[in-house]
Amino acid sequence: DAGVIQSPRHEVTEMGQEVTLRCKPISGHDYLFWYRQTMMRGLELLIYFNNNVPIDDSGMPEDRFSAKMPNASFSTLKIQPSEPRDSAVYFCASSPLSGRRTGELFFGEGSRLTVL
Amino acid sequence: RKEVEQDPGPFNVPEGATVAFNCTYSNSASQSFFWYRQDCRKEPKLLMSVYSSGNEDGRFTAQLNRASQYISLLIRDSKLSDSATYLCVVFGRNYGGSQGNLIFGKGTKLSVKP
Numbered sequence: 001d002a003g004v005i006q007s008p009r010h011e012v013t014e015m016g017q018e019v020t021l022r023c024k025p026i027s028g029h030d031y032l033f034w035y036r037q038t039m040m041r042g043l044e045l046l047i048y049f050n051n052n053v054p055i056d057d058s059g060m061p062e063d064r065f066s067a068k069m070p071n072a073s074f075s076t077l078k079i080q081p082s083e084p085r086d087s088a089v090y091f092c093a094s095s096p097l098s099g100r101r102t103g104e105l106f107f108g109e110g111s112r113l114t115v116l
Numbered sequence: 117r118k119e120v121e122q123d124p125g126p127f128n129v130p131e132g133a134t135v136a137f138n139c140t141y142s143n144s145a146s147q148s149f150f151w152y153r154q155d156c157r158k159e160p161k162l163l164m165s166v167y168s169s170g171n172e173d174g175r176f177t178a179q180l181n182r183a184s185q186y187i188s189l190l191i192r193d194s195k196l197s198d199s200a201t202y203l204c205v206v207f208g209r210n211y212g213g214s215q216g217n218l219i220f221g222k223g224t225k226l227s228v229k230p
Contacts (some may be wrong), residue, residue, distance in 0.1 A: 035220075042222035043160065043203070056217070091159060103150040103207055103218060107159035 002026070006092050006108035012107045014116050018080040024073055033105060034067055034077050036076030036093040043091070049075065061086075082115045090105070121219040122204050129225045135195050137224045139204030140186045142148045148207040149180055149187045154223060155200045163189075163202070194210060194228045 005024040010015040014018055025032045033048040047057040052069045060067070063081070080087055088113050093105040122139045129135050149166035164171070166178040166187050177190040191198055202208075204221035 043220040045217060046167075048217065080199065101207060102162075103148055103165055104162045106159075108159070110160055 004092055004094050004106050004108035006090075006111050008111055009109065010112045012114045012116065013082055014076050015083055016081040017115075018078065019082045019086075019113060019115075021077040021090050021113070022093075023075045023077070023108060025075070025092070025094030026106055027073065028096065029094035030097045031095045032069060032075050033093040033095075034054070035059045035093065035107075037091060038088045039108075046077070059098075065068070079113075082113075084115045087113055119219050120204055120206050122221040122224045124222060124224060126225040126227050128202075128229060129194055131194060131196060133228075134190065134192045135194055135226060136188055136190045137202055137204075138186055138188050139221055139224075140184075141206045141219075142185070143206070144182075144184075144185060146206045149178075150205040150207070150218075151176075151178060151187075151189050152203040152205055152220070155201045160203055160220070163167055172176075191226075194226075196230065198226050199226055199228045219223055 004026055007022045031050055034046040035043050036046055037043045039092050041059045044059055046059045048055055049069045054071055065079055067077045089110045091110045093107040095105045120141050127135055151161040151163040152160040154160040162177060164173050164178055166180045169181050170179040175192045179188045201223040203223045206219050
């Protein structure tokens with residue numbers, strides 16, 4: 001079975017450009033999460049969805065970040081305009097309802113973003 | 117105090133050694149605890165849950181001390197393939213929202229040498 005699929009795997013862009021990261025969760029999973037990982041701050045939760053509805057976006061750094069989940073099989077994380085401090089690995093993860101109890105998130109391979 | 121704290125390491129140990137990692141958490145209402153493993157430049161993956169009574173999975177033993185608010189991971193007879201970063205993860209309500217969620221530590225890096 002396919003796992004969580006993220007694209008692009010790597011993106012290098014210039015400050016001020018718009019960046020769109022994409023995620024396809026595992027089919028049947030109720031929850032979708034966007035995380036950001038840096039050496040300094042570790043893995044931080046940005047936002048998560050339950051059945052396509054955003055539940056908590058308190059981790060989104062600022063208005064430059066937005067996330068959508070138009071259907072159960074697709075989500076986007078957009079940064080506009082991008083800044084060098086946004087450089088990080090962005091992970092998408094999904095989990096079934098039971099994952100709330102088992103603690104198991106299934107992560108994609110991540111999108112490594114570099115903003116010059 | 118950070119919500120979940122870990123010694124970043126690195127822990128450099130020879131093959132066959134026993135190594136232990138600790139992790140402390142700040143919210144006494146935390147409900148569930150886990151260890152994840154993350155290989156270099158890869159995504160995190162669940163290693164094991166941590167139960168109140170302690171639990172073992174092969175060479176790995178996890179323990180929870182609620183009174184002192186820490187969890188531990190013990191690896192016996194370490195292998196080269198155990199080299200990775202080990203993330204302590206805590207689930208609790210009121211973390212980041214009304215439904216609660218998983219909070220990850222920054223991880224402890226383990227390097228097992230021949």
